[in-house]
Amino acid sequence: MKKIHIILLAALCIVAIGCKQAEKKTSMNYRPLGNTGLMVSEISIGCGGFEKIDSAASLEMMTMALDSGMNYIDLYDANPKTRSNIGYALQGRRDEMIIQGHIGCIFKDGQHCRTRDVEEAKQGFEDMLARLNTDHIEVGMIHIADSHEEWEELEGSPFLEYVFQLKKEGKIQHIGISSHNAEVALRAAKSGWIEVIMFSMNLAFDRLRGGAIPWEKGAMDNLQAGIDPVRVELYDYCATHNIAITVMKTLGGGGKLLDTKTSPLGVAYTPEQCIAYCLAKPCVSTCILGIDNLDELKADLHWLHATDEEKDYTTVSKQEQAKADGDCTYCNHCSPCSMGIPIAKVNELLDKAELEGLTPELQAQYDALPHHAGECTHCGACLSRCPFEVDIPSKMDKAKDVFGK
Template identity: 40%
Template sequence: MKTRRLGKTGLMVSEIGFGGEWLERHTETEGIELIRYASEKGINMLDCWMADPKSRNIIGEGMKENRDQWFIQGHIGSTWKDGQYFRTREMKYVRPAFEDLLKRLQTDYIDLGMIHYVDSEEEWEKIQHSDYLDYVMELKEKGVIRHIGMSSHNPKVAMKAVESGYIEMILFSINPAFDMLPASEDIDTMFAEEFDAGLKGIDPDRAMLYKACEENDVGITVMKGFAGGRLFDAKRSPFGVCLTPVQCIHYALTRPAVCSIMCGYDTKEQVDAAVGYETASETEKDYASVIANAPFHSYRGECTYCGHCKPCAANLDIAMINKFYDLATMQPQIPVTVQSHYELLEYKASECIGCHLCEARCPFGVPIAERMEKTAKLFGC
């Protein structure tokens, strides 16, 4: 496993990282084994934005035998409220949630304290003079967090972070599709309705961000590198062609200042597929020839199962419901396994109350309420 220096943090992080957001889908035993297996393969970088106790417990158990060999991106502002993920800057939630993170991860420090999910320029400005930022700085001063980072999907907001002087690295959404899309701080209309015929290269704001990170020695770790797996399927890909995990990884790692890509794993085989990048041939890594002449399609409205739609007033697991809907509609008939897995969900799409609050939180403009109606009709509940 090759490592890269994560900008001014000086941390030598593995090129392939561990995005832990699907750990809650597994038993604790399976999740712990997956983390330990990743460590054996040389992965030393893990992102924990998840607020749920189960995922945090799994990570803590998985790392307790070699905590000093891991670098953790721990998010500040990702909290647990009424049994669901809740993003906030209110200290009555932020402080207990971060203390819970330390306790469940069985550690007394976090390598990278992440200012969690800032996509609005207005929100960025509000944070600059707030109890929330004072708390982040206090944690840094005490050594509870070793470095300060931030996560964002918006290159204009990320640029402000780079220019701030105190943000040492950023977690940013990078893949070939996203890179052609213009910046927006409006989460409802974050991505363009269509790929313009002229968008055959990287968006200028994104190109400028990567260059600024390189010049300011601000390292980048990558999220959404596979676009929720959509890039692996020609029918679901915005390009109309499919890419491999190795090609997506190579794309991300060839952006300026990028040091590590956080891949999501459900199985050891998926870990092997990602780590296989390290021994892949140049031909296997070549993504350019695949997308050079591909038809461009709209990406807006496509769910990447990121979970930012939470919390749901009706307790629906929106991301998983959307995933089952996508899996079902890819086939002429609903696969029996998909139907059965959907039916095992505690709350079904038919229970959606149509409040649309989740849609305001979706970075990709997914018409969630409409999709819940379609899903309920498709699965019959």
């Protein structure tokens, strides 16, 4: 094809994309996803909510997200129901959504597991493609490397070879990694082969020090004034080298920053303030928001119409007091439980029962769980995986008392 034809074709594509956005009448802003050539909406959708709803509700939620201009989704969840719901909801609109899908997160014995076993990862990845009804995803996200050991274990491993192979075959277009540790994320950024980093960034976590991760013993008790120098280096390095950061835990993990009772800083922020804080950093491409239902999605979409005053996160910072917490955010990072207990769900039902009293509905939901808190052996296997230092065995004891098993 002659050069002039190629230029004309490219111009037509840009016009077509522009028309598509104009048709949606959205006021969403888009940012480059690092060096990938992709443009992504500045707020985007987390997948957790799709596990809790059916396919019809998934379609409704996805339609609203797409029609509002969201074009990026994180799919860490390997639960077949989540993947199938998202695949169903994207039918006919797959080309409008950029998928960041995790490699090395599988669903085993009813629970999420992180794996570096090639066969397990392969099965998990192929299952994701099949359920999404697609032959590729845009970003293949290596699921969680949170320690230096985990990063070193990855380098040169058969698992990494598999990831490179996926890129070569076009099954993933770009390679990313998720981490909660700024030092590890910085090593990943400097590797030369990572294009996207999913990183936990918010007003509270940025006050951790020395690459600490939020669930390290005492980390959240030791929040300092000002941003961690390691994080400053990470954010600067990513900005200058065009490595995209897609933000997780924008609202503090389970929305903790939104309530004075749960905010690690002792004061409540609004979603708009939390989002504005992250988007103020040039390295950030998008803030991924955990959305459980249409009402939450509508609330998050207020971002599109928020005033500068509503976005000003500095107004509350004067009242901040460092404050640790140990509440569950239902993030599921603690799984798998050695007894198969769905820890996050048990904690969620327990918190509701303690807040609102034990209703027959809560008891019925608890009874329907495959395993119950009373089966906890206090083995402690889950403790080191909890980002928020929750005393899980004590919570299990409490749940057993409240729900009777």
